[in-house]
Amino acid sequence: MRAFTLVELLVVIAIIGILIALLLPAVQAAREAARRMQCSNNMKQIGLALHTYHDANNRLPHGSFHQVPSRWGWQPRILAFIEATAEFSQYDFTRASWEAPNWELVRKKHPQFLCPSDAFANEAAENEEFRGPDWVIFPSDYAACIGDYMNVTGIGELPGFGNVGPWGDPSAPGNSLKPVRGMMSRWGWSATFGEVPDGLSNTIVVGECIGALSVVQNYPTQCWATTAHPINYMNKDLIERKPDYVGPVGPRWDESIGFRSFHTGGAQFCRGDGSVTFVSDTIAGDVYRAAASRAGGESKGLP
Numbered sequence: 001m002r003a004f005t006l007v008e009l010l011v012v013i014a015i016i017g018i019l020i021a022l023l024l025p026a027v028q029a030a031r032e033a034a035r036r037m038q039c040s041n042n043m044k045q046i047g048l049a050l051h052t053y054h055d056a057n058n059r060l061p062h063g064s065f066h067q068v069p070s071r072w073g074w075q076p077r078i079l080a081f082i083e084a085t086a087e088f089s090q091y092d093f094t095r096a097s098w099e100a101p102n103w104e105l106v107r108k109k110h111p112q113f114l115c116p117s118d119a120f121a122n123e124a125a126e127n128e129e130f131r132g133p134d135w136v137i138f139p140s141d142y143a144a145c146i147g148d149y150m151n152v153t154g155i156g157e158l159p160g161f162g163n164v165g166p167w168g169d170p171s172a173p174g175n176s177l178k179p180v181r182g183m184m185s186r187w188g189w190s191a192t193f194g195e196v197p198d199g200l201s202n203t204i205v206v207g208e209c210i211g212a213l214s215v216v217q218n219y220p221t222q223c224w225a226t227t228a229h230p231i232n233y234m235n236k237d238l239i240e241r242k243p244d245y246v247g248p249v250g251p252r253w254d255e256s257i258g259f260r261s262f263h264t265g266g267a268q269f270c271r272g273d274g275s276v277t278f279v280s281d282t283i284a285g286d287v288y289r290a291a292a293s294r295a296g297g298e299s300k301g302l303p
Helices: 006-057 076-081 235-244 285-290
Strands: 142-147 204-208 224-226 266-271 276-280
Touching (some): 006 142, 006 276
Parallel strands (some): 142 224
Antiparallel strands (some): 204 266
16 A cells, blocks of 8 residues: 655645635634624514514613613613513612612623624623722623714714703703604603604614723613714724723723624614614715614615
């Protein structure tokens, strides 16, 4: 029996190495496709839960960051509709989210609100004076769309950062009420489906974010974003700066409140009708911003 020569053996090893090198990107792409599909399913379940919540309460859920009882986000309110009734039944929504018995429940990791592609999904972090002196809670990767409000880009609608309470906008001319432009607000108000004249299929209700990069995107207290920044705006910079964040301040919230993801080329969004779509980060700015307002009179919709 003829044995391999050293040269032949090296050639075989080289060929195997080349084949592995060619195969590895395909394997990685297949894994990311699977993660993206799971992320889409997470968002689909959120969309269904929002509709079920609306059926039960005649209105979408909302945040109550500055109301009493304080610092509740919209996500704990829908647990009963995403097969987490046992945990939901243990919450006391008459008390603040950081008080007993809520604290030990809300601080935990909630995988149903985390994207499988998120490299920081297993990292709890200090978060905007949540419960001094221990601010450590888990982020969320799915943010309510509060509208197309201006942030540090100088683009978008006023008031800046969507600082609109349930009373409307007190800074509006004549102190007239100016309803929240999105479907779910940060502070004590949310829309009914009848208050979306632009059409549920044309209006964003929830989109992807990278919660670990923002102090205002977490599971228990608040998770929201605007469309003033483009999709994936400042991703690279925010990720590179993350190790330098110390204490409850974290990333500059006025830079990080846009929609973003670890998926290449865009992020996933849930429309008001519950459908989920992947939107490219090259989408035209006016189309993207129009999709965030529920009653802006725009005819544009997400592609």
